[in-house]
Amino acid sequence: MELARRIHSGVAGGRLIPLSPSSRAAKVLGSDLDRRAHTLHSWLRQRGRAADGKTVGKDFRLRPGEVVLIDEAGMAGTLLLDRILADAAAAGAVVRLLGDPHQLAAVEAGGALRLISRAAGAIELEQLHRFRVPGEADASLILRDGDETRAVFDWYRARGRIVAGTYGSMCDQVFNAWAKDVNKGLTSLMTAADTATVTALNLRAQARHIDAGTIDTSQAAALLRAGQRAYVGDVIVTRLNRRRMTVRGGRDFLKNGDTWTVTKILPGGGVVARHTRHRGRIRLPADYLAAQCELGYASTIHRAQGMTVDTSHALASARSPRSP
Known part of the structure; x- marks a missing residue:
């Protein structure tokens, strides 16, 4: 979320439009950025109404130079992302994807963020702030990346985090x-x-x-x-x-x-x-x-x-x- 705030503060002269795959995530995102956030589906539905000449709120208008921020992008459906990218390009706006390509995949057909990360590269955070137990941040990254998983499971097991059985x-x-x-x-x-x-x-x-x-x-x-x-x-x-x-x-x-x-x-x-x-x-x-x-x-x-x-x-x- 800190990265989202930095993107927000870095928007010069343009409006930031925060979007997320779910209503609950959009609520949290909007609260953190102190502005209204929308789900991908609701945004596209209102943008479609605007394209049909129907009246929509000012939140759903898109102008050149504005930034569409998609949080939890790893859980966003690929077709939804494609429609938002095409719509933003037509309006002269830009899209920024924020998320972890290794997190849970989209319920719909997904994988776009992982493909972008592998094929084109991406800017990544260099420090984790979520953990208080010494060593847990490093252990979580090893588990996330799938490397040396036996050693990291030993770390979790030694601290009583994992119990195995039937x-x-x-x-x-x-x-x-x-x-x-x-x-x-x-x-x-x-x-x-x-x-x-x-x-x-x-x-x-x-x-x-x-x-x-x-x-x-x-x-x-x-x-x-x-x-x-x-x-x-x-x-x-x-x-x-x-x-x-x-x-x-x-x-x-x-x-x-x-x-x-x-x-x-x-x-x-x-x-x-x-x-x-x-x-x-x-x-x-x-x-x-x-x-x-x-x-x-x-x-x-x-x-x-x-x-x-x-x-x-x-x-x-x-x-x-x-x-x-």
């Missing part, structure tokens, strides 16, 4: 570590690569909360995706953006990957929920819950991108990618 025993380890952190009052998240494991961990976490009395099962439950149910006190995650469903007086909207605590079950199966970060409240209708909400104690690795928690515990296998 699938069942590792599910137990992840769950027990999560429960221990929750008992300390921490916000914690379990992650896994497949939805079946995520669902199993979510149901197990819900059962633990029920046993502990931190979830109220005296009222009827709200129906979620895949037959899951939510009670008052449950944490749920939303999976689909709904810009017209606003919160905090219109300052935020319902986003894919947001987590909420259920505070009330409404007649008809809807709920009132409180955002786990900014505490804003929203009403979620029954049809949205059933189609686009799940329990939020565990998550796939892609959906976990951008979530902020105190601790996380990941279940990895031989098929798991190096980059989280």
